[in-house]
Amino acid sequence: MSLRESGKVSISGVSKRFGKVFAVREVSLSISGGEFFSLLGPSGCGKTTLLRILSGFERPDEGTIRVGDQRVDGIPPNRRPTAMVFQRWALFPHLTVLENVCYGLRVKGTPRRAASSRASELIELVGLTGLSDRKPAQLSGGQQQRVALARALATEPRVLLLDEPLGSLDLRLRDQMRIELKRLQRELGMTFVYVTHDQGEAMTMSDNVAVMQDGRILQVGSPQSIYDNPASAFVASFIGDTNLIDSQTAEAVIADPELLAAATADGSRQLSIRYERLQIGSGLTTDIRFPVKVIDVSFAGPRVRYRVQVEGREIELFADVPYQGDAHLLAPGDKVLAGWQRGAAVPVVDS
């Protein structure tokens, strides 16, 4: 059976309650083999519980889970074809790096020598050559992270589960690990299910993302499709930065009756317009445009973020303008036009 087949994960109708509170509510998902899949959502949205259900640490109250063509709900974690990289890595403090990585192999009865040589390969793969005899306490956070990864990979799981593994690393290291994780996943062709609350991580690494809130999945899709067509106001504001314009404001600024109707009809009561798609300038010729006053300018290098106020209203919008060395920036107090091309704004439902 190919990795594409054996690494497939099918979750169907899974619910989990803690007391009276639903942590996961009727979740169904299909993850292809070899895919980098992220569960994204704010804390308490149920993403970690869902991952723990996949690993076997929590039993679902309802629903079924399959890995490949094998049904795994009801199988204890030690006999599942999954391996987990824990949030705080959970390395065994009394064992060396090599012993940590060997652990899974030794438990499964691999002879010491074979286990050691396999573990050494993995230690090399994650870039820790020469640190085999250290104890976890003698390693930096980033190194411990790599040990955790090697340890989980050693058992040759069909699916690797990662629970916010970069959460406790500093920013620079996190960016570096993102690239390495993605590279590793592509090289191994292994299914990665990655839990994070960081939309940047989810966007940059994933083939597909599921956005979760209150135990439910709001939207599943590629980062680009979710970014361009968010299913709700929550998804729109959680993934990337967006201006949400309510129907009253829309009526005030949109002269186009067709777009206005689309924006305000059948529950779609808000318009989402990404910061970088809201244009501003004095000679604007976009389909929709209206006068605004610049309130605030923040220069971030590659882009300039303007905070503007719609003339005669209390409504504030943000616009990101790419900076290409044009020295002339707008200044607070400048009166200009803001607007967008038809299709740049997407109607979204409240949530």
Next chain:
Amino acid sequence: MTDDRRLLEVPRGPARFGKKIGAVRLPPLPPRVTGSLVVAPAVLLLVFLFVAPLAIFTVYSFYKFSGNVIIRQFTLDTWGSLWQSYYFRISLETLYMAGWTTLFTLLIGYPVAYAMTIMKSDRLRLALSVIIFMPLTVSVVVRAYGWQVLLSQAGPIPAILSKIGLHPQLLFNLTGVVIASVQVLLPFAVFPIYASLASIDGSLREASSDLGAGWMVTLRRIIIPLSAPGAAAAAELTFTLALGNFVIPSMLGGGRVLVIPLVVFQDTGTTNWPVAAALGLVLTAGSLIAVALLNRIGR
């Protein structure tokens, strides 16, 4: 420095600390001084109740007892007399008693502590710790009488054992002393072990299981090694308490279990203080050696 600033601020803030008028506030003491004040009572107690008596014991152990009087002259005779087979036997018996007691207390205490860490219900855990703790509220003398009843030939335990064809002698020998000592010392083993087990990150157990280990492998390769310091602390406590145990051997040994504390008591009664002092020092040395060895294992 912050201290200086506080000194300047204090007079301006009325009624903020202490009295309003007339009270001169002293500057706060430097932490080193307050630190030594806090430990002073403990240090004084230790000096007066441990170090000083130990010194006196040491002096007495170099006197000798002869013709029913203590001869207050430096001599090695008392220490020399401890090499007699009689004292050798009681030292060995004491070690034996404390050793078996420690072993069984750990063998029973560890699973209890482990059960307490894995049980999900907080109420059950509380109930269990109360059950383990409660016997401490009953005097050891009372419990020793209880064991006399339970273990005597006419008592319930031999009665039950005889049903399955066993007729062991449980009272007035080492067996009875060890059984009762284990019961008395169990709480001193359970709580240190529980503390170290409870401090093991729960995700380690999950990680082990995730990597394919069943609970027995996890226990053997992760939990037991990581709780070794707690088990060593429990062993130290149990062993030293068992070494110094007087009530249980005297009430359940029936004169047949002769351990150092009993002999010290006898010799004190007959005013043979040099031998009593020397044996007391042997006991202390035994405890210290055990603690040192166990500390090494615990690490």
